[in-house]
Amino acid sequence: MSEEEQKKSVAFGETTDLENGEKVETSEGNTAEGHSVAENGDAEASTFDPSAVKKKKKPKKEKESENGEEAPKENGDGEAFDPKLLKKKKSKKAKAEEGEVGAEGDGEFDPTKLTKKPKKTTKKKAAGDDDDFQKRLEELGLEDKKDEPAAPQTQEEFEAELAQGGGVWAQDNATPFKYSQLLKRFYINLYEDHPELSGDGRLKNYKIPPPQVAREGNKKSIFANLPEIAKKMKRNPEHIIQFIFAELGTNGSVDGAGRLVIKGRFQQKQLESVLRRYIVEYLTCGTCKSPNTTLMKENRLFFVNCNICGSRKSVSAIKTGFQAALGKRKKMQA
Amino acid sequence: MSLDNLKSFDPFAETDGGDDKKDYIHIRIQQRNGRKTLTTIQGLPKEIDPKRVLKFAKKEFATNGSIVEDTELGEIIQLQGDQRQKISDLMMNSMGIKKSNIKIHGF
Ligand SMILES: [Zn+2]
Numbered sequence: 001m002s003e004e005e006q007k008k009s010v011a012f013g014e015t016t017d018l019e020n021g022e023k024v025e026t027s028e029g030n031t032a033e034g035h036s037v038a039e040n041g042d043a044e045a046s047t048f049d050p051s052a053v054k055k056k057k058k059p060k061k062e063k064e065s066e067n068g069e070e071a072p073k074e075n076g077d078g079e080a081f082d083p084k085l086l087k088k089k090k091s092k093k094a095k096a097e098e099g100e101v102g103a104e105g106d107g108e109f110d111p112t113k114l115t116k117k118p119k120k121t122t123k124k125k126a127a128g129d130d131d132d133f134q135k136r137l138e139e140l141g142l143e144d145k146k147d148e149p150a151a152p153q154t155q156e157e158f159e160a161e162l163a164q165g166g167g168v169w170a171q172d173n174a175t176p177f178k179y180s181q182l183l184k185r186f187y188i189n190l191y192e193d194h195p196e197l198s199g200d201g202r203l204k205n206y207k208i209p210p211p212q213v214a215r216e217g218n219k220k221s222i223f224a225n226l227p228e229i230a231k232k233m234k235r236n237p238e239h240i241i242q243f244i245f246a247e248l249g250t251n252g253s254v255d256g257a258g259r260l261v262i263k264g265r266f267q268q269k270q271l272e273s274v275l276r277r278y279i280v281e282y283l284t285c286g287t288c289k290s291p292n293t294t295l296m297k298e299n300r301l302f303f304v305n306c307n308i309c310g311s312r313k314s315v316s317a318i319k320t321g322f323q324a325a326l327g328k329r330k331k332m333q334a
Numbered sequence: 335m336s337l338d339n340l341k342s343f344d345p346f347a348e349t350d351g352g353d354d355k356k357d358y359i360h361i362r363i364q365q366r367n368g369r370k371t372l373t374t375i376q377g378l379p380k381e382i383d384p385k386r387v388l389k390f391a392k393k394e395f396a397t398n399g400s401i402v403e404d405t406e407l408g409e410i411i412q413l414q415g416d417q418r419q420k421i422s423d424l425m426m427n428s429m430g431i432k433k434s435n436i437k438i439h440g441f
Contacts (some may be wrong), residue, residue, distance in 0.1 A: 247439045249374075250362035264365040270441030321360050321439075322376040322407050 012210045012272060060068060206291050208232050211275060213268040216261060220252070223260040223271060233283055237294060239318070240278060247274045248318045287311040359431065361418045363440035375411040376404075382407045382429060395420050416440075422441055 153161075158187040161167040162185055168175055209232065223244075230237040241260060245251050252262040283291050285306035292307045297313075305312045360376040378384055386401050400412035410427050413421065418438050424433040 141380055224369055248441060249362050249439070265369075266441060321362060322374050322402075322403070322404055322410050324364055324374055324410075324412060 012208055012275075120213060162188060181197070208275070208279075211268055211271040213266060213271055215265065219263065219265070221262045221264065221271075222255075222264040223262060226260045227258040229275070233279070233291065234293075235282070239282070239295065240275075242318045243278050243282070244274055246318050247277065249323055282315055285309060285311060286313040358437045359425065359433065359435055361415055361422055361436060361438045363418055368416070371416045373413045373416060373421065373422060375413075376407050378411070379431070380411070384411050387411060387424075390412075391417065391421060391424065394424070406421075 010199045023163065032322075084303070132211060158181075162169055165171070168177060168181060205303075208229055209225055209231065211226070214222045214224060216222050226240065227239055230240055237254075237258070237260075239293045241254070244260070244262070247265065248262065250263045250268065252260060254260055266269055279291065282295060282304060283302065285291075285293050288306060288309040288311070290306055290308040294307060295305045296305055301313050302317055358377055359379075360374075360377070360404055362374045364372045364374065366372055366438060376386075378387065384401050389395070391397070391411070391413060392399050395413065395415075395417050397414045397417060402412055404409045404410055418440065422433075422436050422438055425436060426433055
C-alpha cells in the first residue's frame with residue numbers, strides 16, 4: 001500500500017484541537033484495549049487452529065500487521081504514546097513553517113500561502129526587469145521615480161491592496177499600472193481561480209482542512225466543515241457522508257447549515273482517519289496520486305478519473321455491510 | 335425443467351466495481367451506548383467454523399460475543415469491545431487469511 005506517498009500528496013492542515021477535554025476521556029477506554037494487542041500476539045498464534053489447514057504463520061506477519069493498518073492503530077494507542085504520530089506531526093509542522101511564512105496559524109487552507117514561493121521568484125524577476133528598464137531610462141536621462149511607491153511593498157500589502165481595490169487599484173487612481181504589478185495580479189488571480197494551471201508541483205501541497213468536530217449533547221457529534229472539505233475535494237458531500245456512515249456503522253443527518261450530525265461520539269482524529277481512507281479510495285489517482293480527480297458513475301460502476309494524467313480506476317460503491325441492530329439488543333439484554 | 339440458471343447472472347445488479355471477485359472479510363466497529371463498542375466480523379470463508387472462532391476469541395480476548403445469522407450476509411460474529419486489531423491478527427496468524435483479504439473499517 002502506498003500509504004506513505006499518499007500522505008505526501010494529500011495533507012491535512014495543522015489540526016486545531018477543538019476538544020482537548022474530550023480526548024482524555026475517550027482515550028482511557030481505548031488504551032486498555034490497545035495495549036493488550038501486542039501481548040496477545042504470540043499466544044494466539046500457537047493455540048488457535050479453526051480449520052486445521054494452515055498453522056502458525058511466522059512472527060514476521062505480525063510485524064506487518066502492526067505497522068500496516070494505520071487507522072485502528074492510531075485509535076488503539078489513544079493519546080498514550082505513539083512515536084510515529086509525534087514524528088508525523090513534527091514533520092508536518094516543519095513543512096508548514098517553511099512553506100507558510102505569513103500563515104495565520106488557524107489551520108485553514110489558504111491558497112495564498114501556496115503561491116508565495118513561485119510569486120516571489122516572479123517578483124524578483126519582474127523587479128530585475130524593472131531595474132534594467134530603470135537603467136536604460138536613466139541612460140536616456142529620463143526619470144520615472146515619481147511612480148515608485150515610497151517603500152517596497154510586501155507581498156501581504158500587495159495582496160491586501162489588490163483585494164480591497166486600494167492603492168494603484170483604486171478606481172480614481174490615475175497612476176499607470178506597472179508591468180510587475182499586473183503580472184503579480186495575474187498570478188494571484190490565476191491561482192485563486194485555477195490552482196491546477198498555475199505551475200507544477202503546486203498540488204503537492206494540496207491541503208484539506210482538518211475536520212472540525214464538536215460534541216452535541218451526549219450522543220451526537222457534529223462535523224461542521226464537511227461542506228468546505230467536500231468542496232475542496234470536489235466531491236458530492238452526500239458521497240462522503242455515505243462513506244462516513246458506512247465506516248462508522250452509524251447514521252445521522254445534515255442540519256440547516258450543512259453541518260453533519262453523526263450519531264455517536266467521535267473525535268476529530270477519528271474522523272480524520274476515516275477521511276484519509278476516503279481520500280485513498282475515492283480521491284487520489286491510482287497512478288500519479290494526484291487528488292485532482294473526478295468521480296463518475298458509468299453503467300452502475302464508479303470510476304475515478306484523473307484530471308492530471310488521465311488514468312482512471314474503478315472504485316467500489318459504498319456498502320454499509322452488516323450493521324448490528326443495537327436497539328433490539330439493548331431491549332433483549334434488559 | 336427449471337430456468338433457474340438464467341437467473342444466476344443479473345446484468346443489472348449493483349456491482350462492486352473493480353474488486354468484484356475479492357471476498358473481503360469485513361471487520362467493523364459500532365458504537366453502543368456510552369463508550370461501549372461492538373466488533374462485527376462479516377464474510378468468513380466457508381471452511382472456517384465461526385463457532386470455533388467465537389469460542390476461541392471469547393476466551394483469548396476475555397470478552398463476550400455471539401453469532402448472528404444475517405439473511406444476506408451469512409453468519410456474523412459479534413464481539414463486545416473493539417477487537418478489530420486482535421481478531422485480524424488472529425485471522426492472519428493462525429487462520430491463513432491474507433491481510434489483503436481483510437478490510438478493517440471504522441475510525
Ligand atoms: Zn493521475
